[in-house]
Amino acid sequence: MMDGLSRMKKFHQARWNEPIIYQLSEPGQRGVLVPGPCCDCVSKEEVLGTLPAHMVRKDKANLPEIAQLQLVRHYNHLSQGNIGVDGNIDIGQGTCTMKYSPKVNERLAGSPKLLHMHPLQPAKTAQGVLEIIHKTGELFKSISGLDVFSVQPGGGSHGVLALASIVRAYWRDKGEEEKRDEVITTLFSHPADAAVPIVKGYKVIIIQPDSEGYPDIEAFKAALSDRTAAIFFTNPEDTGIFNVRIKEFTKLAHEKGVLCCYDQANANGLLGITRTAEADFDMSFFNLHKTFSAPHGCGGPATGMVAAKKELRPYMPVPMVEYSPEKGYYLDFDLPKSCGKIKSFWGVIPVVLKSYSWIMSLGADGLREVSRVAILNNNYCMKKILAIKGASMSFPHHPSRIEQVRYSWEKLKQDTGFGTADVQRCIPDFGTHYWSSHEPFVIPEPFTIEPSESYSKTDIDDYCAVLAEISRMCYEEPEAVKNAPQNSTVHRIDDDYFDDPAKYSITWRSYNRKYKGYFEPK
């Protein structure tokens, strides 16, 4: 058998030049023949007449006309032009905690018992779903050490939004909503911790790291004041460094009455080892789609599960899922001080179910083993990457890392002129990928690798061999690097087109700022 690198060097992705589905449309082709009225006793017009007039289409729907075989082929072609978690060694997507999502859980989530539920069903007919939500919360009592839970947020940043909303509801209740208008976070916390509280109207202050890579505690002291509403800290940070002084930060914050919010989106190195409660945080959120194995869903739908101390229950999103022997499982809307709803209905139930199943299948010892193996994998991988010419790590004086490492190609760039974007263009030629859009971009030529517990020693060896091969190419075969990727679906793209500020607007707000001006009259 060929070794991993030799195999990966021979990779070639399928390229179908697939048209969009409307271009495949042929008049008269059908995938499904929808039956008309069953008998002569009722006409098409009579059926349509039962619909409110404004809901009846005036024009024919513009749908592609295509038969089932051609449709299946179309989507197969598209999927073959993609690289996904099931098709590659997905450890280059550091901070995203890519791991195996057991297929059996897809079967459970695909069961008609779940598929045919409707969110407006009365609670007494939805006891099973509510039980799963409630019991998932019970599991998180052990995992986090906190008391009350909500699975409403549909993703990680949405989890941050939920925490920021709870913070606002709390200070409103205490009569300090106006005064407490600042939130403190750290430079290497997940970027959402800085971005999202601004959406809730907070001013955000960012703490930079000290020379060891820990958040600078003196800067933190200088930032903390009676205007601070909350702190939002990720730990371990995106550098992979675990802040061992975390309790000092929460202590200082609590002395000023400040709420402490823990971003545990990525808890993959902490399960069974340390908990939110031990670091003395008041609230936290966990990404069920990262650490707890549910698929990311290409940016959602997912679940950023909120956990809080019982003192904060009055401010949690409504409804809370509760249980009593008399009522069974029920939805509690009676939280007058609640931050309100974070999302319509109750949460992304299939994601909750998959995570619940994953946690139950592993048990407490299994969860601890997940983290131990993830840490071992990461430190093994780090040793291999640091042996690659041109690669180094951020904060080298701090040699140990938890579940991921932020590395740098600074030396490679100095030696060869090729940096992380060039490596990113080469790597699809080996049937794998890595991610390079790091925010903040302070580590030169960054890349972040996170080999979670799912990846074998061979997987890690093969991936590192690919990085080493690309480094060799940068030093010895610059033309090959300049022309990469060659074996991927898409060849080198002139990204200049996407970088024209006159053409793009990411959001409606940015559009308004760009075209209607920044300054509103006072």
Next chain:
Amino acid sequence: MKIGFLVNPVAGMGGKVALKGTDGEEILRRAIELGAVPEANSRAETALAIFREAALHHQFYTAAGEMGGRLLSENGLVHKTVFEPSKKTTSDDTKKSVSLMLEAGAEAIIFAGGDGTARDVCSIVGDRIPVIGIPAGVKIHSAVYAKRPKDAGTLVKNLLLGKVKRFVLAEVMDLDEDAFRKNIVNARLYGYMRVPDDREFMQNRKSGSTGSDESESMDVAAYVVKSMNDDEIYLIGSGSTTYSILQGLGINGTLLGVDAVLNRKLAGKDLTESDIKNILSGLEKEKRHLVITVIGGQGHIFGRGNQQLSPDVIRMIPKENITVIANSSKMSALFGKNLIADTGDTVLDEELKGYIPVITGFSKKIMAKVG
């Protein structure tokens, strides 16, 4: 495209012989005595080799001989000589050449030199048309230069191919060479020129995925304006980031000077130290504000380009009313370094030390250490 191309042939000669610059005839003479050889043309050629092919169908304007004409001829690029320099080229030759290039209709200027050359170019061009600096001098404190000559070549190539879509104002800084030879670092901000907004190839920039500096500066400015109180005075220091505040308010202020804003209107333009003292003394201390930015690649908040803000002036303003603003690419480029207050008064410098919040976006600040 019509492009001005200029080489300061003596740039860089002082460096190898430890003269810390080549400004002035006497220093140039000593540099030659010490065995310095001209290198600026070879650096410019490194850049030219990269953009030559893209430049074949463009029209160049240049000065004769070592000031650019020779290189363009040798490389077969279409050019017109707009100026014949004297045998020993001086700062005036640079200025005259650039001004004739502008007259000829140049749409961009490419020049090889150091901080002194950038100053000369800037004094004529200002921010009217884009420039790209090929680093060839001893002193490169100015952000108008590419990181390396070949990076300058790539930028010129992109410009000629129409691939440069956004530009940004970059600082022209220069040290006082006489003071520098006595180991006194005294850099000044001389102006701004328009350069490609490119984090990969330009000086003092870090690559990344954030938006353009211009839109970030407007975010910062909008936040500062929103936070302004009525009937309080705001001194707006020099720099392109602080200038965004004036632009946002629709005020015709100065880029390099210190202006005063009261109730969102201009209350004083390009103020001297004594003007500032007069304005401030008319208001209670807590109603006096100062907004400054980080100037230069070393992280100076005082002592670079804002000498009007003398120690006396700074002492008239409460420390908590001094607002520092900077866009995030500047802060990223300074990652791991302290900010510097070099007011010329060591006692005040000491008082200004400590942590301060630097506004980097709308509602967004980063704690930075003044050390």
